[in-house]
Amino acid sequence: MPSKTETVTAARPGERAKDAGRAGDNRVRTLEVSVYKVPTDFPEADGTFRWQSTTVVFVEVESESGHRGIGYSYASPAAATVINDLLKGVVVGADVEDVRAIWNVMIAGVRNIGRPGIAATAISAIDIALWDLKASVHELSLVTLLGQRRASVPIYGSGGFTSYSIQQLQDQLAGWVKQGIPRVKMKVGTDWGTRPEVDVMRVRAARHAIGDEAELFVDANGAYVVKQAIDQAVYFSQSGVTYFEEPVSSDHLEQLRFVREHAPMNIAAGEYAYDPWYVRDMLNAQAVDIQQADVTRCLGITGWLQASDIAYGFALPFSAHCAPAVHAIIGCAASTLAHIEYFHDHVRIERIFFDGVLEPKDGELRPDLSRPGLGLEFKRQDAERFLHTSPSPAGGGPGG
Ligand SMILES: [Mg+2]
Numbered sequence: 292m293p294s295k296t297e298t299v300t301a302a303r304p305g306e307r308a309k310d311a312g313r314a315g316d317n318r319v320r321t322l323e324v325s326v327y328k329v330p331t332d333f334p335e336a337d338g339t340f341r342w343q344s345t346t347v348v349f350v351e352v353e354s355e356s357g358h359r360g361i362g363y364s365y366a367s368p369a370a371a372t373v374i375n376d377l378l379k380g381v382v383v384g385a386d387v388e389d390v391r392a393i394w395n396v397m398i399a400g401v402r403n404i405g406r407p408g409i410a411a412t413a414i415s416a417i418d419i420a421l422w423d424l425k426a427s428v429h430e431l432s433l434v435t436l437l438g439q440r441r442a443s444v445p446i447y448g449s450g451g452f453t454s455y456s457i458q459q460l461q462d463q464l465a466g467w468v469k470q471g472i473p474r475v476k477m478k479v480g481t482d483w484g485t486r487p488e489v490d491v492m493r494v495r496a497a498r499h500a501i502g503d504e505a506e507l508f509v510d511a512n513g514a515y516v517v518k519q520a521i522d523q524a525v526y527f528s529q530s531g532v533t534y535f536e537e538p539v540s541s542d543h544l545e546q547l548r549f550v551r552e553h554a555p556m557n558i559a560a561g562e563y564a565y566d567p568w569y570v571r572d573m574l575n576a577q578a579v580d581i582q583q584a585d586v587t588r589c590l591g592i593t594g595w596l597q598a599s600d601i602a603y604g605f606a607l608p609f610s611a612h613c614a615p616a617v618h619a620i621i622g623c624a625a626s627t628l629a630h631i632e633y634f635h636d637h638v639r640i641e642r643i644f645f646d647g648v649l650e651p652k653d654g655e656l657r658p659d660l661s662r663p664g665l666g667l668e669f670k671r672q673d674a675e676r677f678l679h680t681s682p683s684p685a686g687g688g689p690g691g
Pocket of ligand 1: 562
């Protein structure tokens with residue numbers, strides 16, 4: 292005989308809430324989406340992309356009981372269209388107790404438009420908002436609601452853009468180390484991998500600035516080709532680099548695996564995981580030593596936690612990509628976690644947008660469990676000046 296839970300999971304959550312006639316206070320009454328475009332504080336570039344602004348697709352939900360939840364993705368404004376056209380209708384009226392059932396219905400709802408990519412970022416923003424709302428309804432920290440596994444999360448400082456001068460690069464990385472953050476990441480692959488000697492020189496300069504003790508990570512954003520990446524890995528290892536992210540494109544897992552097998556340091560990738568099954572495929576291909584995933588892309592908190600479970604199943608380290616304000620919370624509940632990315636752009640934006648953003652201490656972020664949900668309060672007036680009203684093909688900014 293099916294359990295009550297199984298019956299609930301099989302139902303469309305909106306219908307269930309209306310039909311069951313119970314727990315009405317926890318039904319989602321409204322869902323609003325808005326788009327903000329925030330200029331960077333300096334032109335930024337990595338190995339394969341340049342940008343001067345970052346777009347935030349921001350979701351607010353409210354329950355019949357008057358509780359509120361927020362979620363967001365660093366994504367294209369097109370995600371807001373997907374939310375309004377395809378997803379809002381299945382979320383409003385649903386019972387927020389059933390976040391995972393709503394997640395299933397959202398995934399089914401985007402089948403014919405292509406789920407990976409823009410639709411996945413739209414689902415992610417909503418799923419984050421629903422978990423925040425559910426925790427608020429129960430007056431619990433989201434860490435507690437999800438099940439705490441650790442009290443704090445280790446972070447690494449991330450930026451070091453290829454558009455920075457040597458001085459800017461050194462100042463930023465050394466600044467994080469002075470704050471007590473014992474690991475930092477910089478971009479390499481300058482100008483689509485056409486200036487490898489410049490990358491080697493910049494990595495040496497970075498090591499000189501941060502001293503011998505701090506861990507130094509590099510990220511090529513897929514700028515190199517295979518043999519070049521292995522050559523570069525050897526040069527970078529001479530500066531004590533222990534982590535090399537996307538040395539080659541993540542689109543070709545067999546190439547990533549070849550580099551992993553021949554490079555002297557850990558190879559990381561996974562920021563383009565738009566669902567947990569991508570993580571499964573990347574790990575099955577033995578393409579990485581450290582698996583990454585991003586809650587604002589990987590189908591939200593529901594999908595990101597599944598990704599962490601898959602990495603746990605493969606017994607490999609798991610690292611969160613960007614969006615530190617959300618990862619600091621859910622990272623405390625992940626089945627496995629190496630560190631989260633304290634990405635310059637997003638740290639800056641999240642401080643502008645939210646009260647309750649955590650400050651690093653001893654290289655970690657430690658959630659305040661007395662704050663409900665994500666522990667964030669939206670500073671609407673401060674965000675207002677970045678409101679993006681006109682349709683634009685601009686992307687979300689690529690991230691770390
Ligand atoms: Mg990256």
